[in-house]
Each structure stands twice: as structure tokens, then as C-alpha cells.
Amino acid sequence: MATIEVKNVAKKYGKKTVLEKLSLTVKDGECFTLLGPSGCGKTVLLRLIAGFEVPDEGTISIGEDLVADGSSRRIIAPNERGLGVVFQDYAVWPHKNVYQNIAYPLELAKVPAEELKKRVMDTVHLVGLTNLEKRLPSELSGGQQQRVALARALVARPALLLLDEPLCNLDANLREEMRFEIKMLQRNLGVTILYVTHDQEVALAISDRVGIMDEKGTIRQIASPEEIFEHPVDEFVFRFMGVTNILDVRIEGGKALLADGTPVPWLKDGELPAEGTKWHVGFRPSDVMLLPAGEGVPSAIRRASFLGAMTEYRLDLGGQEIRTEVDTLTMHMDSGLFKEGDPCGIGLRQIHWFPAEEKEDA
Amino acid sequence: MPVMKRRSFGVPEMLLFLSVAILVIVVAVPVLLILYTSFFVDGHFNAGQVMSILSEPDIYEALLNSLFIASGTCIMSTFIGTLFAWLVVRTDLPYKGFMKTLFLVPFMLPSFIGAIAWKMLLSPRSGYINILLMDLFNLEEPVFDIYGYGGIMAIETMYLFPFVFIQVCGALERMDPTLEESARISGASLLTITRKITLPLMAPSIMSGALLIVLYSMAHFGTVAVLGMENGIFNIPVLIYEKIHQSAGSFDSIRAGTVMAAVLIVSAAFIIWLQNKVLSRGRYQIIAGKSFRPMEVKLRGLRIPLFIFCLAYIGFTIVLPTVTIFLVGGLSTYGVDITWENLSLDNYKFILFEWDLTRDAIWNSVSLGLGAAVITMFAGVMISYVIVKMQVRGKGILEFLGMLPFSVPGSVIALGVILAWSGKFGINLYNTVWIILVSYIARYMAFSLKANSAALEQVHDSLVEAARACGAGMGQALKDIVLPLVRPGMFAAFFLIFLPAMRELTVSIMLYAPTTRTIGVAIYTLNEDGETVLSAALAGIALIIIVTGQSVIKYFQNRKAG
Ligand SMILES: Nc1ncnc2c1ncn2[C@@H]1O[C@H](COP(=O)(O)OP(=O)(O)OP(=O)(O)O)[C@@H](O)[C@H]1O
Ligand SMILES: [Mg+2]
Numbered sequence: 001m002a003t004i005e006v007k008n009v010a011k012k013y014g015k016k017t018v019l020e021k022l023s024l025t026v027k028d029g030e031c032f033t034l035l036g037p038s039g040c041g042k043t044v045l046l047r048l049i050a051g052f053e054v055p056d057e058g059t060i061s062i063g064e065d066l067v068a069d070g071s072s073r074r075i076i077a078p079n080e081r082g083l084g085v086v087f088q089d090y091a092v093w094p095h096k097n098v099y100q101n102i103a104y105p106l107e108l109a110k111v112p113a114e115e116l117k118k119r120v121m122d123t124v125h126l127v128g129l130t131n132l133e134k135r136l137p138s139e140l141s142g143g144q145q146q147r148v149a150l151a152r153a154l155v156a157r158p159a160l161l162l163l164d165e166p167l168c169n170l171d172a173n174l175r176e177e178m179r180f181e182i183k184m185l186q187r188n189l190g191v192t193i194l195y196v197t198h199d200q201e202v203a204l205a206i207s208d209r210v211g212i213m214d215e216k217g218t219i220r221q222i223a224s225p226e227e228i229f230e231h232p233v234d235e236f237v238f239r240f241m242g243v244t245n246i247l248d249v250r251i252e253g254g255k256a257l258l259a260d261g262t263p264v265p266w267l268k269d270g271e272l273p274a275e276g277t278k279w280h281v282g283f284r285p286s287d288v289m290l291l292p293a294g295e296g297v298p299s300a301i302r303r304a305s306f307l308g309a310m311t312e313y314r315l316d317l318g319g320q321e322i323r324t325e326v327d328t329l330t331m332h333m334d335s336g337l338f339k340e341g342d343p344c345g346i347g348l349r350q351i352h353w354f355p356a357e358e359k360e361d362a
Numbered sequence: 363m364p365v366m367k368r369r370s371f372g373v374p375e376m377l378l379f380l381s382v383a384i385l386v387i388v389v390a391v392p393v394l395l396i397l398y399t400s401f402f403v404d405g406h407f408n409a410g411q412v413m414s415i416l417s418e419p420d421i422y423e424a425l426l427n428s429l430f431i432a433s434g435t436c437i438m439s440t441f442i443g444t445l446f447a448w449l450v451v452r453t454d455l456p457y458k459g460f461m462k463t464l465f466l467v468p469f470m471l472p473s474f475i476g477a478i479a480w481k482m483l484l485s486p487r488s489g490y491i492n493i494l495l496m497d498l499f500n501l502e503e504p505v506f507d508i509y510g511y512g513g514i515m516a517i518e519t520m521y522l523f524p525f526v527f528i529q530v531c532g533a534l535e536r537m538d539p540t541l542e543e544s545a546r547i548s549g550a551s552l553l554t555i556t557r558k559i560t561l562p563l564m565a566p567s568i569m570s571g572a573l574l575i576v577l578y579s580m581a582h583f584g585t586v587a588v589l590g591m592e593n594g595i596f597n598i599p600v601l602i603y604e605k606i607h608q609s610a611g612s613f614d615s616i617r618a619g620t621v622m623a624a625v626l627i628v629s630a631a632f633i634i635w636l637q638n639k640v641l642s643r644g645r646y647q648i649i650a651g652k653s654f655r656p657m658e659v660k661l662r663g664l665r666i667p668l669f670i671f672c673l674a675y676i677g678f679t680i681v682l683p684t685v686t687i688f689l690v691g692g693l694s695t696y697g698v699d700i701t702w703e704n705l706s707l708d709n710y711k712f713i714l715f716e717w718d719l720t721r722d723a724i725w726n727s728v729s730l731g732l733g734a735a736v737i738t739m740f741a742g743v744m745i746s747y748v749i750v751k752m753q754v755r756g757k758g759i760l761e762f763l764g765m766l767p768f769s770v771p772g773s774v775i776a777l778g779v780i781l782a783w784s785g786k787f788g789i790n791l792y793n794t795v796w797i798i799l800v801s802y803i804a805r806y807m808a809f810s811l812k813a814n815s816a817a818l819e820q821v822h823d824s825l826v827e828a829a830r831a832c833g834a835g836m837g838q839a840l841k842d843i844v845l846p847l848v849r850p851g852m853f854a855a856f857f858l859i860f861l862p863a864m865r866e867l868t869v870s871i872m873l874y875a876p877t878t879r880t881i882g883v884a885i886y887t888l889n890e891d892g893e894t895v896l897s898a899a900l901a902g903i904a905l906i907i908i909v910t911g912q913s914v915i916k917y918f919q920n921r922k923a924g
Binding site: 047050051052077078079082083084085087089091092093094095104105108109149152153156 | 842847
């Protein structure tokens with residue numbers, strides 16, 4: 001049973017509080033991604049779980065075992081926790097070659113020579129380092145070193161893998177491939193994975209559940225990727241999930257209006273929040289429908305950038321700028337492409353309401 | 363279920379305790395004893411007595427001499443060091459890389475051996491150059507007199523200027539070229555830029571090198587001892603030596619010595635503090651880490667003359683004295699002409715295989731050097747490990763103690779060790795090799811700490827943590843990961859201690875007994891006793907050992923890099 005249970009954990013460095021009352025459960029066999037901006041304390045949390053730091057308060061359990069207890073400051077040593085860890089800075093040993101790096105956990109586990117060799121070579125192939133076994137880390141690229149680190153964490157087939165940005169230095173193709181491998185591994189071997197990253201794309205692609213952390217180290221939402229994408233609990237979560245448009249909106253006489261009185265181009269009827277001026281409406285570029293002039297809410301093209309298959313437009317909506325992306329080809333066939341300065345109309349497929357006060361801490 | 367461990371008194375605290383204990387016993391106690399002995403009389407603080415000792419004529423004169431010689435040496439070294447650094451880094455001087463290596467050679471050469479060589483060349487009565495010039499031009503009077511302030515400062519400069527040179531070279535290499543380029547674009551000439559931009563930017567590095575030279579020169583024994591005696595010039599370390607040596611341990615002279623040593627301690631602490639201040643102020647101006655290709659100043663017509671000047675300087679300050687030592691070491695008696703008939707290997711054979719005094723000295727130096735190097739290397743690894751890597755309460759004390767060895771001059775250590783190990787605490791090592799060993803450990807701890815902490819800083823914490831995560835216990839991780847990675851640092855520390863120990867003079871001269879002479883002591887005393895040719899031959903052998911050792915280091919360093 002490789003579950004992780006973090007309960008009310010707090011961690012300070014000197015006067016700086018990094019984590020405060022953080023609780024989190026990772027279920028057996030799931031891939032849990034912790035997503036948050038740089039410096040929010042993701043690495044610190046991982047280090048607490050791995051046992052390199054002692055929590056100031058709270059407890060951490062792995063499976064049945066209580067591994068760290070802040071009140072008594074007792075911990076179980078990292079080497080007795082049975083983890084695989086990939087560090088953000090790779091931590092590949094510079095004096096060992098690729099083979100020796102990967103073989104080390106098996107040597108410690110006293111795996112017989114035959115089997116050791118086979119398992120190391122299998123892992124070398126798995127991460128695509130074939131024929132590089134004899135190289136020293138100084139002779140590898142950043143991405144190759146990262147794969148050595150990944151291989152080293154995988155080779156002993158730990159029940160629990162802690163991954164700190166393990167793919168950030170790989171090119172897009174390789175990243176997708178490794179992402180797939182990690183997912184396969186988790187499915188096939190039933191490994192529990194805690195994956196830490198600020199890349200929401202990876203998070204959505206491989207996770208069973210995602211936790212979103214803010215700058216203060218507070219977890220804002222824990223849910224499935226779909227849920228987070230469709231129903232973000234607040235503006236921070238919404239903004240964190242990719243490029244967004246946010247407009248200041250006031251509710252007046254049952255209508256949602258922008259600052260200059262332009263109505264929010266929301267086609268569907270839906271429930272409006274309470275009357276008042278302090279509302280934000282958020283929507284993704286993909287939720288914007290670009291219509292010929294005369295339909296929807298009138299708008300104009302401020303800037304058009306051709307990006308290949310997609311074309312990005314910046315539009316003027318009641319004095320505020322919004323972004324949208326449209327499929328170049330579809331656009332061509334439907335109504336022809338807009339040019340800068342052209343009038344047009346706007347409709348929205350889906351919007352999210354957020355109270356405006358939140359903006360400061362988002 | 364694995365056992366939960368409570369973080370309390372464990373291995374980290376043990377190591378911290380051991381490290382603190384080593385530094386306290388080896389460095390702090392001697393220094394404290396010196397300060398205590400000089401400021402307290404019969405258990406009472408007595409500053410008046412300190413002042414009256416300081417105003418005794420010979421002590422006052424030694425203070426002034428130390429300051430005067432240090433200032434002169436500092437000015438000359440700073441000028442020469444900066445000039446050569448600039449030539450080697452920022453101009454189109456031919457063979458720059460090779461020249462840079464050559465300018466660092468004086469680091470290897472012991473300055474008191476240099477002083478002895480220059481005495482042979484430039485002493486007014488029998489110096490070879492003086493005799494040659496007198497013969498050539500039919501002069502009545504010798505042209506040069508090495509026995510004076512000028513001579514002392516010149517010789518010290520020859521051996522100390524690399525401290526400025528190396529600091530300024532480093533700063534020039536790291537300087538952000540855009541600062542100069544923007545001045546260039548706004549129309550300033552290259553000379554104006556050098557004067558108005560480059561030099562001010564270099565000022566912190568130049569200053570810090572200059573301060574180091576003041577520090578070393580004030581505490582320097584050999585050159586003044588060799589060249590000053592004739593005209594009664596002495597500085598603080600020489601006077602401490604004289605007092606201790608002649609008084610046969612009377613309390614008054616020991617107290618006078620401790621007061622002078624206290625002056626050295628205080629000025630060294632002040633200089634190091636000043637140096638840190640200067641360096642931290644200069645840091646923001648220079649981009650660290652990145653290496654640029656800065657503009658090269660074209661020397662044009664001066665290129666070849668300056669190149670010849672550099673070669674002449676090296677020939678004059680390195681080759682000439684070294685050759686002189688070896689040649690004089692081959693003569694049957696000092697003063698005869700250097701001709702093929704007069705040269706032989708007899709002195710060298712005698713020294714190496716026949717004469718007990720020199721054989722003992724070589725044996726003592728080698729065994730002391732090895733012993734000190736091994737002990738200090740291991741102690742240094744442990745102390746640096748605690749300082750650099752461990753999170754343990756009370757580490758601040760150790761960091762402070764770790765700074766101490768850097769700022770305690772040799773003669774201070776010798777005197778402090780005498781105070782601490784002459785039976786005061788129930789252990790009397792006086793007149794044994796052990797007291798020299800203890801003082802070598804104190805003297806060279808700084809080198810070991812520097813080399814080992816540099817190596818340990820390269821070993822990022824996550825490398826050890828990765829091993830822990832793979833299932834290695836702390837001991838296993840240290841053995842498999844840390845040890846292999848710091849081995850080069852330990853190796854460097856070993857040689858950084860062994861080689862200087864082979865030629866050590868300042869400390870050993872105050873601690874030797876008839877059977878515990880070291881190579882340095884033997885060279886110095888033989889020279890004092892007028893056994894010039896034997897002293898030169900022994901110096902030659904010392905040079906061979908040092909150069910061989912240095913080549914071994916270079917070989918290993920290159921092999922590691924290659
Ligand atoms: N050992 C430490 N001492 C002091 N402060 C620390 C220490 N480790 C982390 N911090 C602080 O804790 C905060 C969180 O750091 P952490 O490394 O967990 O960020 P992160 O979320 O992993 O960011 P990134 O995505 O950039 O890796 C930072 O503000 C950092 O400065
Ligand atoms: Mg991080």
C-alpha cells in the first residue's frame with residue numbers, strides 16, 4: 001500500500017513560512033500532480049515526504065507507517081522509506097557513468113549480478129539512453145542527464161515515485177514520450193506517483209488528480225484534471241490553467257455590463273451573480289466565438305497574428321482587450337480572415353464568475 | 363516498521379564537537395594564551411605595562427621597521443603585480459599564457475632561500491655581481507648593497523608580488539567588457555578607458571592583494587633575518603625570535619614576545635577584516651563566473667620591448683638566484699671563482715649521505731611534512747564538512763574558529779605553541795618534534811580548510827540525498843558519493859601542506875632543538891655560521907624536492923582535467 005498522507009504540515013525557514021497547515025492525500029496507485037507557480041513550496045513538500053526535511057508541525061505517513069511527526073521531530077530516515085526520487089537538479093553523480101548511476105540502487109539492494117545487469121539495461125532502453133551507458137554525466141546533455149535521474153529512480157521499482165519537474169529539460173517530442181512512459185509504468189506496475197511541476201499541460205495529460213498550490217503554499221483545489229479545467233474554484237486556479245481573458249464586470253438591473261456599458265457577450269442564459277460592481281468574468285480564448293460584424297456583441301480587431309494552423313486575434317471589447325484563437329482553415333472557408341481594424345462580433349461559449357477582490361492575491 | 367529516530371545528540375553533534383575541539387586546542391588556545399600573557403599580569407588586566415613594553419626602544423624600532431618594510435614591499439609589489447597582470451590578460455603580449463605561469467613560479471620558491479642567493483650576488487664585499495662590476499669598470503666601491511631596507515623590500519617584492527598578480531588577473535578576466543565597450547562607443551581613447559574605467563573597477567582586487575602583502579610582509583621572518591642582521595635591521599618576527607632564543611625562556615622576554623605577537627594578531631585581524639570589506643564592496647561591479655573575451659590593448663611598438671622586459675624580469679628574479687644556489691652549492695669554498703674546475707657534487711653527496719646534521723634535517727622535514735599533511739588533511743575534511751554541509755546547532759562557533767587559522771601569522775603560532783605545550787597543561791613537548799608537528803598543523807590548517815571546503819561546495823547536497831533515496835544510509839552515501847568527489851580536494855590539501863612544510867622556517871626556527879632541525883632551519887643556521895656552500899647545496903636539494911612535488915600536482919591536475 002503506497003499511499004501518502006500529509007496532515008497539517010507546516011514548515012518554516014527562519015522567519016519565512018513556506019508551508020502552513022498543508023494536508024494532502026495521495027491514493028494507492030494514482031498519479032497525483034501538484035501544480036503551482038515557482039517558489040510556492042512544491043520542492044519543500046517533496047523533500048518533507050522524502051525525509052530530507054523535518055516538518056515543524058503535522059505528520060506525514062507513507063502507507064501504514066508514520067514517517068515524520070512534527071511534534072516529536074521524529075523521522076524515519078530517507079533510505080528506509082522505499083522511495084524513488086527524481087530531483088529537480090537531476091543530482092546525477094558526476095563520478096559514475098550512466099550504467100553505474102542507474103545500477104547503484106540495485107547494488108545497495110544486493111540484487112544478483114545477472115539480474116542487476118538485465119534490469120539496468122532494460123531501464124536504459126526504457127528511457128532511451130541505449131549506447132550511452134559508458135558515458136560520464138559531463139558528456140551528456142541536460143535532457144539526457146534528466147533521463148539518467150529518471151532511470152535511477154525507476155530501476156528499483158519502488159512502490160512510490162516522487163518526481164520533481166522530471167521532464168522540464170526535454171524537447172517537446174521526448175517529453176510527450178516520457179510522459180507516456182511514466183503513465184504506462186504507473187498503470188502496469190501500479191506505482192503511486194507524486195509529480196510536482198508548474199507545467200499545467202503535463203499535469204492535465206498524466207494525472208488522475210491534480211492539486212493546485214498558490215504562492216503562499218496553500219492548496220486551492222484538488223480534483224480530476226477535467227473538473228479543474230471545467231470548474232475551477234477560484235480565479236487563481238482558472239488563471240493557472242493556461243491563457244485566459246479576465247474582464248471587470250458590474251451587474252446592473254439583471255444584466256452583466258462592462259465598464260462602458262457594453263453587455264457581456266454571453267449567448268446562453270444563465271444565472272447571474274448578485275448585483276454589484278466587483279465581479280470578474282473569465283473565459284479562455286477557445287471559448288470566444290468570432291462572428292461577422294452585426295452578429296453578437298460588436299467589437300473590432302486590434303491585432304491579428306498568423307501562427308500557422310491557428311490565427312490569434314486581439315479584440316477590443318468595451319475598451320478592454322481580449323484574446324482569441326481560431327482555426328485558420330475553418331475561418332477561411334466560413335467567412336474569410338479578419339484583418340486588423342475590421343469590425344466584427346463576439347459571442348462566448350462558456351464563462352466563469354469570480355469575485356473581484358481575489359485579483360490581488362492571484 | 364523501521365524505527366523512528368529522534369533528532370538529538372547524534373553523529374552531527376559529535377563531529378561538531380570534535381571539530382571545535384581540534385581548532386580550540388590547535389589554534390585558539392595558543393592565540394588566547396598569547397593575548398592573556400600580554401595583557402594580564404598576575405591575573406590582572408594591565409594595559410599600562412603593555413604600553414611600556416611597546417615603547418622599549420628595540421621593540422618600538424621593530425614595530426616601525428615592520429610597518430616600513432611592509433609598506434615599501436606593498437607599494438612595489440602592487441605596482442609590479444598590477445602591471446604584469448594587465449600585460450598578461452589585457453594586451454597582445456606574445457606567449458601570454460606561458461608568461462602567466464612563469465609569473466606564478468615565485469609562489470613555489472622560499473623567499474629566505476632567495477634572500478640567501480641574493481646575498482651571494484649582491485653583498486657589498488663578496489657578491490658575485492658586485493665583484494664582476496668592480497672588475498669590469500675598475501671601480502673602488504661596490505655598486506650594490508643588499509644589506510638594507512631597499513634590499514629587503516626588493517627581495518620580498520620578488521616573492522610576494524604574485525599575490526597581487528593572481529588577484530588582479532582573476533578580476534580582469536571576469537570583468538564585464540560592456541562597461542569598457544560603452545565608454546569606447548562614447549569616444550574615449552583606450553588609454554583613457556584603462557585609466558578611468560578599468561583601473562577603478564580593479565581597485566578592490568588590487569587593494570585586497572595589497573593588503574595580503576602587508577599581512578605577509580609584517581609577519582615575514584626569513585628575508586629580514588638573512589639580510590637585516592648585518593646592519594642591525596630587524597622586524598617583529600625577527601625580534602620575537604631573538605628574544606625567545608637568547609633569553610633561554612626568561613619570563614620577561616617571553617612577555618615581550620607575546621606583546622609583539624599580540625600586535626601581529628591584532629593587525630592581521632584588522633587587515634583581514636579590511637580585505638573582506640574591500641572585496642564585498644567591489645563584488646557587484648564584476649560579473650562573476652562567465653568568461654568573456656575582453657578587448658585587447660594593442661601594444662604596437664612597445665610589444666617587443668615589454669616582452670623582453672618581462673623575460674628579463676623572470677630571468678633576473680627566478681633563474682639567476684636559482685642557478686646561483688646550485689652553482690654555489692657545488693663550490694668547495696665560498697668566494698672562489700665559479701669555474702668548471704671548482705665545481706663538483708661533493709657538497710651534495712656530503713649533505714645527503716654523510717653528514718648527520720643535514721640528513722636528520724631532511725628526515726625531520728619529510729616526516730614532519732608528511733605527518734602534518736596527513737593529519738591536517740583529514741582534520742580539514744571533517745571540519746569543512748561540518749561547516750559546509752551540516753545543519754547543526756552551534757555551527758556558528760565553528761565557522762568563527764575556522765576563520766582563525768587564516769589570520770594567525772607563523773611566529774604567533776610558534777610562540778603560542780610554546781606557551782601551551784611547555785608543561786602548562788601537564789604536557790611538555792618543548793624541544794621535541796611533536797611541538798613542531800602541532801605548530802605545523804595549526805599553521806597549515808587554513809590551506810586544508812580552503813581546499814576541502816572548495817571541493818565540498820562542489821558536491822551539491824542533492825547528490826547525497828539522491829543516494830539516500832536510493833536506499834543508502836548516511837555512512838554509505840558518504841563513502842560512495844562524497845568521498846570520491848572530495849578526493850581531489852584532499853589531494854590538493856595534502857600537497858598544499860607538504861610542500862610548504864618542506865621549506866618552513868618561521869615556525870621551526872623558534873621551536874627547534876639540536877636534534878629537531880628542519881631543512882629550513884638547517885639552511886638558515888648553516889648560512890649564519892658561514893657554511894655558505896653547504897647551506898646552498900641543501901637549499902638546492904630543497905628546491906628539487908619542491909619543484910618535483912609541484913610537478914606531481916600539475917601532472918595529476920592535468921590528468922583530471924584532460
Ligand atoms: N533550505 C531553504 N532555506 C530557506 N528557504 C528555503 C529553503 N528551501 C526553500 N526555501 C524557500 O521556500 C520557498 C519554496 O521553495 P521551493 O523550492 O519549494 O519552490 P518550488 O515550488 O519548488 O519552486 P520551483 O517551481 O521554482 O522549483 C522559496 O521561497 C524558497 O526560497
Ligand atoms: Mg522546485
